[in-house]
Amino acid sequence: MKGSNFRILKHLKMNLLRSLRTPGLRGALHYTETRTITSGTLHIKDPLNFWCGGRVNLKDVKTKSEPVYEPATGRVLCQLQACGAADVDAAVGSASAAFTVWSKLAGMERAKVMLEAARLIEKRREEIAEIEVVNNGKSITEARLDVDSARLCIEYFAAQATTLSGQHVQLPGGSFAYTRREPLGVCVGIGAWNYPFQIVAWKSAPAIACGNSMVFKPSPVTPVTAVLLAEIYSQAGAPEGLFNVVQGGQETGSLLCHHPSVAKISFTGSVPTGKKIMEMASRGVKPVTLELGGKSPLIIFEDSDLENAVRGALMANFLSQGQVCSNGTRVFVQSSILPQFLKEVVRRTKAIQIGDPLLDETRMGALVSKPHLEKVLAYVKQAKKEGARVLCGGEPFIPADSKLKAGYYMTPCVLDGCTDDMTCVREEIFGPVMSVLSFDTEDEVLRRANDSALGLAAGVFTKDVKRAHRVIENLQAGSCFINNYNITPVEVPFGGYKASGIGRENGQVTIEFYSQLKTVVVEMGDVDSLF
Ligand SMILES: NC(=O)C1=CN([C@@H]2O[C@H](COP(=O)(O)OP(=O)(O)OC[C@H]3O[C@@H](n4cnc5c(N)ncnc54)[C@H](O)[C@@H]3O)[C@@H](O)[C@H]2O)C=CC1
Numbered sequence: 256m257k258g259s260n261f262r263i264l265k266h267l268k269m270n271l272l273r274s275l276r277t278p279g280l281r282g283a284l285h286y287t288e289t290r291t292i293t294s295g296t297l298h299i300k301d302p303l304n305f306w307c308g309g310r311v312n313l314k315d316v317k318t319k320s321e322p323v324y325e326p327a328t329g330r331v332l333c334q335l336q337a338c339g340a341a342d343v344d345a346a347v348g349s350a351s352a353a354f355t356v357w358s359k360l361a362g363m364e365r366a367k368v369m370l371e372a373a374r375l376i377e378k379r380r381e382e383i384a385e386i387e388v389v390n391n392g393k394s395i396t397e398a399r400l401d402v403d404s405a406r407l408c409i410e411y412f413a414a415q416a417t418t419l420s421g422q423h424v425q426l427p428g429g430s431f432a433y434t435r436r437e438p439l440g441v442c443v444g445i446g447a448w449n450y451p452f453q454i455v456a457w458k459s460a461p462a463i464a465c466g467n468s469m470v471f472k473p474s475p476v477t478p479v480t481a482v483l484l485a486e487i488y489s490q491a492g493a494p495e496g497l498f499n500v501v502q503g504g505q506e507t508g509s510l511l512c513h514h515p516s517v518a519k520i521s522f523t524g525s526v527p528t529g530k531k532i533m534e535m536a537s538r539g540v541k542p543v544t545l546e547l548g549g550k551s552p553l554i555i556f557e558d559s560d561l562e563n564a565v566r567g568a569l570m571a572n573f574l575s576q577g578q579v580c581s582n583g584t585r586v587f588v589q590s591s592i593l594p595q596f597l598k599e600v601v602r603r604t605k606a607i608q609i610g611d612p613l614l615d616e617t618r619m620g621a622l623v624s625k626p627h628l629e630k631v632l633a634y635v636k637q638a639k640k641e642g643a644r645v646l647c648g649g650e651p652f653i654p655a656d657s658k659l660k661a662g663y664y665m666t667p668c669v670l671d672g673c674t675d676d677m678t679c680v681r682e683e684i685f686g687p688v689m690s691v692l693s694f695d696t697e698d699e700v701l702r703r704a705n706d707s708a709l710g711l712a713a714g715v716f717t718k719d720v721k722r723a724h725r726v727i728e729n730l731q732a733g734s735c736f737i738n739n740y741n742i743t744p745v746e747v748p749f750g751g752y753k754a755s756g757i758g759r760e761n762g763q764v765t766i767e768f769y770s771q772l773k774t775v776v777v778e779m780g781d782v783d784s785l786f
């Protein structure tokens with residue numbers, strides 16, 4: 256083994272032993288307060304870039320720094336400087352070096368590091384969840400579930416790492432062929448701001464399980480928690496450069512997409528940006544995974560269990576302050592049960608506890624930014640202008656607690672009397688706004704539900720088993736639910752049809768998007784030449 260590889264492998268084993276021995280959590284962010292954070296008290300002092308196995312302070316910063324806010328209070332959490340070409344090059348170079356070693360390890364060896372990372376995430380669950388809340392604004396209850404999903408994803412793909420294999424094919428004359436499932440190289444992950452820690456895990460876990468390394472760029476709106484995962488992978492024994500974090504916006508993202516040493520891009524974000532990613536990737540003929548926007552239908556038939564249908568509609572619209580790509584924001588209700596449904600869904604929506612996202616009783620925290628809050632409120636205004644009725648919510652909300660007064664809150668909104676041509680029915684609002692539509696027949700609702708350029712998710716509530724599967728079969732969507740909504744176990748694929756994206760995340764199929772097959776044909780006789 257070459258000297259440098261031997262040294263890296265030795266480092267890998269030493270790191271793993273050290274992390275297994277050291278009970279503490281070296282490298283955690285240095286907070287000025289105790290571990291239990293309260294809104295308005297966290298100060299982020301450590302650098303948020305990470306490559307070559309450690310946090311990196313940018314040296315010759317050319318771009319001016321941008322403020323990062325705490326949505327719950329409107330306070331500046333930290334200043335963020337975007338990585339430039341030299342920084343991106345350093346991070347990709349670090350990832351390339353790690354790939355040389357990591358790609359040669361057996362699946363069991365990769366799994367060991369990943370399972371240790373999962374253990375460390377579990378140990379730091381509360382800390383990670385609290386920091387996620389401070390930077391994103393979602394409730395601590397949801398943030399804990401997001402951290403769990405991230406850990407489960409890493410555990411799941413650690414198992415997948417041990418099962419990666421090819422195929423043997425017997426050919427005539429004693430010859431044979433076999434396939435080798437091989438990694439791609441340095442993969443880029445680009446994340447959105449609504450599930451920052453979960454998205455990092457959903458992209459990095461399959462990537463490293465398949466033997467790749469990764470450079471990840473979080474959204475500049477929520478840059479804080481990705482570096483925690485980088486630290487955890489490092490503490491778990493990953494080689495320097497296996498998982499790296501570069502901060503910045505579209506310029507930094509474009510530099511990553513264009514980098515000649517990047518083999519694949521996995522993107523989560525809006526449809527317009529997804530199209531740009533695809534264009535940039537095409538110049539290097541690089542495969543992409545695109546997890547884009549949605550405007551998904553939730554269909555509630557008259558024979559549904561009403562209590563569960565209402566719960567499903569709330570889960571389909573108000574998780575993460577409605578900032579969820581797969582949300583079922585077009586709620587089609589069969590006309591015969593519409594009045595009872597509206598009465599109950601409005602009662603439950605009004606009862607949603609809005610406030611300090613770090614409090615256990617809160618179920619709706621702050622939207623991610625002031626501009627985004629204003630965009631969502633403008634959609635409600637437009638809906639009223641176009642004739643929809645606001646049954647509840649859709650207004651700015653100011654909590655009683657004075658430290659939250661400048662936060663980005665609104666009351667969750669239910670719109671009634673919506674028609675298919677309204678803006679609130681055609682466009683993704685990405686906020687807590689449920690648009691309710693009435694329908695009469697199955698054929699009618701299927702046609703209307705499919706009348707969208709998007710196809711991320713879809714849901715059906717009915718007790719009629721045949722109808723449930725018949726309707727789901729005919730809905731043009733990639734992530735579907737029967738008698739529930741927005742349940743995303745990491746064992747099954749997540750992703751959309753049509754303009755909602757390409758490829759999948761989670762589930763066994765995702766291995767296909769982070770590996771490639773080499774075919775080897777072995778001649779056991781002589782060459783039967785035609786010349
Ligand atoms: N399908 C899914 O799983 C999800 C989809 N989304 C979608 O994302 C949108 C909200 O998230 P945003 O962060 O506002 O989306 P966005 O598209 O504005 O940004 C997403 C990421 O792309 C980066 N970016 C922006 N322009 C770029 C460029 N030219 N080249 C490279 N990178 C670039 C941003 O810095 C950010 O990290 C919504 O449309 C939502 O539906 C959000 C979460 C999950």
Ligand SMILES: CCCCCC(=O)O
Pocket residue numbers: 449450454574578579580581741742743
């Ligand atoms: C319910 C959770 C769905 C996660 C997809 C997203 O990142 O928006």
